[in-house]
Amino acid sequence: MARGEETRARIMDVAQDAVLAKGFDATSIEEIVAAANITKGGFFYHFPDKNALAKALIERHVSVEDELFDDVFARARELSDDPLQSTLIAIKLLAELIADMPNGHPGCIVATAVYQDRLFNADVREANKVAVLGWRRRFRAAIDEIVAIYPPRDEVDLDDLADMVSGVIEGGLIVSKAVGEPDATARQIMLLRSYLKLLFTPQRS
Amino acid sequence: MARGEETRARIMDVAQDAVLAKGFDATSIEEIVAAANITKGGFFYHFPDKNALAKALIERHVSVEDELFDDVFARARELSDDPLQSTLIAIKLLAELIADMPNGHPGCIVATAVYQDRLFNADVREANKVAVLGWRRRFRAAIDEIVAIYPPRDEVDLDDLADMVSGVIEGGLIVSKAVGEPDATARQIMLLRSYLKLLFTPQRS
DNA sequence: TGTACATCAGTGAACGCGCGTTCACTGATGTAC
DNA sequence: TGTACATCAGTGAACGCGCGTTCACTGATGTAC
Numbered sequence: 001m002a003r004g005e006e007t008r009a010r011i012m013d014v015a016q017d018a019v020l021a022k023g024f025d026a027t028s029i030e031e032i033v034a035a036a037n038i039t040k041g042g043f044f045y046h047f048p049d050k051n052a053l054a055k056a057l058i059e060r061h062v063s064v065e066d067e068l069f070d071d072v073f074a075r076a077r078e079l080s081d082d083p084l085q086s087t088l089i090a091i092k093l094l095a096e097l098i099a100d101m102p103n104g105h106p107g108c109i110v111a112t113a114v115y116q117d118r119l120f121n122a123d124v125r126e127a128n129k130v131a132v133l134g135w136r137r138r139f140r141a142a143i144d145e146i147v148a149i150y151p152p153r154d155e156v157d158l159d160d161l162a163d164m165v166s167g168v169i170e171g172g173l174i175v176s177k178a179v180g181e182p183d184a185t186a187r188q189i190m191l192l193r194s195y196l197k198l199l200f201t202p203q204r205s
Numbered sequence: 206m207a208r209g210e211e212t213r214a215r216i217m218d219v220a221q222d223a224v225l226a227k228g229f230d231a232t233s234i235e236e237i238v239a240a241a242n243i244t245k246g247g248f249f250y251h252f253p254d255k256n257a258l259a260k261a262l263i264e265r266h267v268s269v270e271d272e273l274f275d276d277v278f279a280r281a282r283e284l285s286d287d288p289l290q291s292t293l294i295a296i297k298l299l300a301e302l303i304a305d306m307p308n309g310h311p312g313c314i315v316a317t318a319v320y321q322d323r324l325f326n327a328d329v330r331e332a333n334k335v336a337v338l339g340w341r342r343r344f345r346a347a348i349d350e351i352v353a354i355y356p357p358r359d360e361v362d363l364d365d366l367a368d369m370v371s372g373v374i375e376g377g378l379i380v381s382k383a384v385g386e387p388d389a390t391a392r393q394i395m396l397l398r399s400y401l402k403l404l405f406t407p408q409r410s
Numbered sequence: 411t412g413t414a415c416a417t418c419a420g421t422g423a424a425c426g427c428g429c430g431t432t433c434a435c436t437g438a439t440g441t442a443c
Numbered sequence: 444t445g446t447a448c449a450t451c452a453g454t455g456a457a458c459g460c461g462c463g464t465t466c467a468c469t470g471a472t473g474t475a476c
Contacts, residue, residue: 003472004419023321025231028462040464042420050463107320114382115317116228132383154399160392163380164373167393171376175368177319178337187365188372194359195400203408208439209452233429245431247453255430 008046010036016057020107024054024116054113055124061109062131069138072097083145084200088193090142091165095189098169104182111170132166139165150200168192213251215241221262225312229259229321259318260329266314267336274343277302288350289405293398295347296370300394303374309387316375337371344370355405373397 014035018027029050033043047053076090098105113120113128139162147158172188175181219240223232234255238248252258281295303310318325318333344367352363377393 002418007419020320021323023228023230023317023324025228026321026324029464030462038419039421041422041466044464045418045420110383111316111379112228112320114379115225115312115320116231117382118226119228119231128383129385132380136384154403156396156399157392160389160396163389164393164396167376167380168369168372169376170379171372171374174316174319174375175337175372177322178315178333179341180334184365184368187362188369191361191365191369191400194361195396195403198359198400198403207451212452234431235429243452244454246433246455249431250451250453 004046007036007038007042011038011043011046012053012057012060015053016061016109017106019057019109019112023112024119051121051124054120055127057109058113058124058127058131062127062134066134066138068097069094069135073142083142083148084150084196087142087146088197091189091193091196095186095193098189099183099186101182104176105173105185107173107177108170111173132163135166136162138162146196146200150202152199153203154199156199164192164195209251212241212243212247216243216248216251217258217262217265220258221266221314222311224262224314224317228317229255229324256326256329259325260332262314263318263329263332263336267332267339271339271343273302274299274340278347288347288353289355289401292347292351293402296394296398296401300391300398303394304388304391306387309381310378310390312378312382313375316378337368340371341367343367351401351405355407357404358408359404361404369397369400 011032015027015032018031018035029040029043033040036043047056072093073086073090076086076093079089080086110128110131113124117125117128136159140159143158143161168188168191169185172185175188176184216237220232220237223236223240234245234248238245241248252261277298278291278295281291281298284294285291315333315336318329322330322333341364345364348363348366373393373396374390377390380393381387381389
């Protein structure tokens with residue numbers, strides 16, 4: 001990594017921790033640079049203003065999650081050729097990944113941005129929207145493959161069903177953090193898996 | 206309403222709108238008192254400090270939601286004696302209530318508090334935890350009634366299932382706000398209803 | 411290979427503004443006798 | 444019924460601190476000839 005890139009990443013790492021714990025406005029540049037061992041001037045060398053940091057955090061978060069989803073679905077595909085089975089496997093792998101995080105998943109930057117959107121300019125809000133729509137497209141594609149073989153056993157809108165993946169994760173994180181049960185998120189994801197199983201598994205008889 | 210109570214409620218109303226849109230730290234007392242037509246001194250007559258406002262907002266939000274849930278489940282119970290049917294009706298009523306909100310549901314104070322919990326003292330975090338555990342207890346009671354008659358068709362933990370109600374609503378709000386589709390939350394709630402239907406409806410044959 | 415210059419990745423001091431909180435005070439309403 | 448006093452529901456000015464941002468500067472590394 002180039003000389004400056006390493007510092008930039010360190011700034012974003014400490015900023016992300018703080019933003020997830022206190023929100024964006026309450027996270028001061030002062031404390032970020034202290035934790036990252038640089039000066040304020042150094043911060044403004046990497047980011048023109050505080051809003052640019054928010055945008056960078058969202059975009060990095062999304063690309064990290066995208067890689068994670070790509071990885072999980074690819075591994076699942078290797079384990080089964082059936083689209084329903086491989087999706088169920090992927091969701092289980094995802095739950096296991098989240099369950100294995102030592103102090104629980106740290107939370108989702110997108111969620112914090114949604115509840116602080118009047119702080120940000122249109123750029124940041126757009127990045128947030130694009131992120132969630134990207135997840136919808138991704139999961140919708142997996143669902144389309146399933147539906148082509150297994151007709152759903154209840155009337156559902158497939159985009160809504162795709163959104164449910166993001167929704168259950170986001171909601172699971174909130175419940176998990178509120179009650180202080182780090183693995184609650186993973187268990188919520190397993191319930192979503194149970195739903196997909198019931199919805200698409202053909203009726204025996 | 207007593208003379209001071211009306212002012213206190215007005216402070217909380219304007220504060221809640223601002224907190225849901227910008228987060229707690231970014232919501233200044235200055236702007237709250239401007240919107241509520243009082244002076245800063247007036248604010249500190251009603252709340253010893255800003256943390257007390259947060260706690261009051263959470264507690265009021267929870268009691269409002271509790272009343273709403275009580276109402277919805279009571280109305281559903283009148284429409285069916287069967288615990289499964291009445292729960293499915295209650296969830297549908299809930300979705301309709303949220304769908305009918307003009308600009309979408311404004312969001313959940315509990316969610317904002319979870320993602321800003323380092324701002325608050327233990328009091329506020331405890332109020333938040335109590336809120337979510339209260340919802341768990343409430344929905345768990347409804348589920349227990351169902352399970353007594355209809356065995357679940359997949360292996361699920363009933364507390365997790367109870368948490369799923371809060372989770373799907375919280376997650377639905379985030380997705381809804383992120384993509385700018387006010388009725389997305391209601392549609393997510395209907396998917397949860399679909400899950401409960403599939404999970405508990407006895408197999409035909 | 412050496413030298414001159416440009417760029418990179420910061421430092422460190424200064425700025426003005428808005429924030430949460432305090433406090434002495436006030437005018438309207440309620441209560442005791 | 445009138446008066447004295449207490450309480451309620453605020454006002455308004457002041458405070459000190461920390462914030463985001465700017466800017467002139469610097470030392471280390473890279474590049475051209």
